[in-house]
Amino acid sequence: xxxxxxxxxxxxxxxxxxxxxxxxxxxxxxxxxxxxxxxxxxxxxxxxxxxxxxxxxxxxxxxxxxxxxxxxxxxxxxxxxxxxxxxxxxxxxxxxxxxxxxxxxxxxxxxxxxxxxxxxxxxxxxxxxxxxxxxxxxxxxxxxxxxxxxxxxxxxxxx
Numbered sequence: 480x481x482x483x484x485x486x487x488x489x490x491x492x493x494x495x496x497x498x499x500x501x502x503x504x505x506x507x508x509x510x511x512x513x514x515x516x517x518x519x520x521x522x523x524x525x526x527x528x529x530x531x532x533x534x535x536x537x538x539x540x541x542x543x544x545x546x547x548x549x550x551x552x553x554x555x556x557x558x559x560x561x562x563x564x565x566x567x568x569x570x571x572x573x574x575x576x577x578x579x580x581x582x583x584x585x586x587x588x589x590x591x592x593x594x595x596x597x598x599x600x601x602x603x604x605x606x607x608x609x610x611x612x613x614x615x616x617x618x619x620x621x622x623x624x625x626x627x628x629x630x631x632x633x634x635x636x637x638x
Contacts, residue, residue, distance in 0.1 A: 481563040484516040519556040532560040542576040577631040594634040603631035
């Protein structure tokens with residue numbers, strides 16, 4: 480089930496955010512003032528959030544973060560979050576996102592729902608070698624001992 484974020488979800492979302500390779504804690508702290516935040520909940524555990532999508536409003540709407548708990552990946556929650564988010568966008572809205580070149584699961588997900596690559600950004604992500612390569616807008620796969628930057632593919636979806 481997908482629903483809007485509630486204030487009592489924020490501690491759980493902060494924990495989920497730790498699975499992102501390039502988290503933005505300040506952005507999460509600004510929810511919901513910055514845009515849209517939807518959560519995927521586990522119906523079996525009292526609606527406990529198991530993933531979230533965070534988008535920032537602007538000239539284009541930018542999908543900044545999408546993360547699903549590792550124990551719940553490949554169950555369709557990322558696709559459900561994207562579908563729910565896109566369904567509530569006004570016609571004519573452009574949604575953009577950036578994803579690491581080497582994050583094939585995330586790229587495959589975005590392309591499967593209709594996002595198209597529109598650009599390439601060298602060194603977009605700065606790496607400290609931490610993070611776990613989650614499916615999401617700001618994610619990338621990297622080895623734990625590398626200190627490098629990662630290039631990103633920029634995607635867009637026109638509603």
